[in-house]
Amino acid sequence: MEEKYLICEDSLEGIFTGIYKAYSLKADHSHLHIQIGEEENLRLFAEYIPIEPDAGMAVKVSRTIQRELGEETYMNICRALASEDKQKGEAVYKTVVCGLQMKNGRQVMGNLANSYVHKVFELSRGTNNEVLHLMGFLRFQELENGILFSRIGPKNNIVTFLAPHFADRLPLTNFVIYDENRGIFAVHPASKDWYLVTDAEISREAMENYSKEELEYQELFTYFCHKIAIKERRNLNLQKSMLPLRFQEYMVEFRK
């Protein structure tokens, strides 16, 4: 049988629509593949089908996953889809297939001997680790107008996983988290729900228009970090391995 490639948009909606279409083709799953965006090397004996994202279909797939494979598997899949990997669509698709074939689909993530499940597991763990890192390493800077502003440059698309944590932590504060790699803002107005803004721009000056106290606190914290280290135990390699340089770039205590 001819191999079929479903070309999907790089989003939760796009890939879930792809999974829906794949099932509706009623073909053997081993000949169907999900691919994100166009590939440069087209295969000769393969059919390429472009898929338009469709909210209705995506919702159906997401409900099925939550019902049959459980909430935890669903979260794993969402985290895997937030990663930058090009193979994530295929891995998620085959994981869903594997789970729906199992007697108890809720145990699908335990089936690590399956290479697709293992891929989803790895991607999900990667995203989750970055979320946990940034929960700690993210820094807010107070602007002149009292808004707490944070600029981050994560590898994975994780603003949606970070914002709920900070909304719970700082409910009475206006804050913004800005993912500069993707141009996404998570905005939290005091005592209200947070939301995403995608097509906005912000200038460097606006980001650095600090309040009066801000630089004082930055200095205090830098001094604290300096003082808390024990000279006799100095170990910069350990510091670097616990706190990779790509995070240090955004942190006030490491700023030159």
Added chain:
Amino acid sequence: MNYKVSEEMCVMEKLGILTDAAKYDVACTSSGVDRKGSGSGMGNTVAGGICHSFSADGRCISLLKILFTNECIYDCKYCINRKSNDVVRTSFTPDEVCELTMGFYKRNYIEGLFLSSGILYNPDFTMELIYQTLYKLRREHRFQGYIHVKAIPGADPFLIQKTGLLADRMSVNLELPTAEGLSRLAPNKHRKNILAPMRQIQNGIVSSKNEIVLYKNAPRFVPAGQSTQLIVGATPENDYQLMTVAESLYEKFELKRVFYSAFVNVNEDKELPALPGGPPLLREHRLYQADWLLRFYGFKAGELLSEERPNFNILLDPKADWALRHLEIFPVEVNRADYQLLLRIPGIGVKSAQRIVMARRNGFLSFLDLKKIGVVLKRALYFITCNGRMMYNTKIEEDYITRNLLTVKEKLPFDKDGITYKQLSLFDDVGFTMQPDIIDTHKAVLGQM
């Protein structure tokens, strides 16, 4: 209030002095309690804890770790703040601590506050000040983040009880594992006085848990449990003594954590050992490894060490060391062994053991599958079989396996002998923008550094 506050000193200077004085306390975790924000204040806590930064010694910065005051009426030989030391003394006011905590917390610098203190005038007076600070922070500033606070030995139990209702974790430092060591190095402290508040906190936690069963909204007493700290290498106690003490603290006092602190010699004193090789970091590392084995792997202190072998192996981690002395139970069949036995195999940790149990429901696991799951095959291969086969043709023989395990370089957070070698450079920089402080500069000029 009528305690000494040096008004002329600014917050920056105080922060420097009181951080410097607090840094030798190792506990800096923010774990143990999951609490959602209430929506009406600031803060929440996450059960796993969060690290916010790492200092130049590679230790995690999670809490604003400070002393309330570095004035002290005691004269413990190992402590930088002892009465007989001539250092600059200062104290925060409760308001200053609150301002700093809130300002740091909202910028996401820290996960909460770690408040310890020297003894000012007497234990009760100090405990009262700590209580007032916590009360202000929790009630006036509506702070709901993590608070770790010291219970001062000898303070009124009622004060400790009140403070415990505001804190997440409390700790009393045992410092030295034997009463004899304590009386030699800390003449003003008595083991009895340290264990009394420890027992009180333990009882408080238990009764608070019972109350919560009855009344859901009853105030929670020290929900993240209590911890303590042992200094390693200041007195001649061996590892076996330390582990036995730690074990009984876990069992009899239900502690959440015991921390081990490699002794850093800050005072010149005839009672203290000279440590030309720096703090005993490798020993500290081995103790932490063994501590994990006690808490998560079902080991007993008596299995790891004994009167005849009272110290850990320098070359091998405690688990591999144990396995080599019990080769009669190996090799273990990974597809069949129960969870407890899996945990005893070198190269398999808690997570990979759990994953193995999950994954083998769906069929037999091969060595490749184990690798994917996260088993360190380089270490495990001498101790396991998959479907009745070993990975390579290896001998089950102590010398042979030891030799092979030693060729796999153990991953240590520092170099083997506990010292990190580094090329000295004029342009050495920790990465922080802070300039060396005045004392450092003076020392450098006078050639003391």
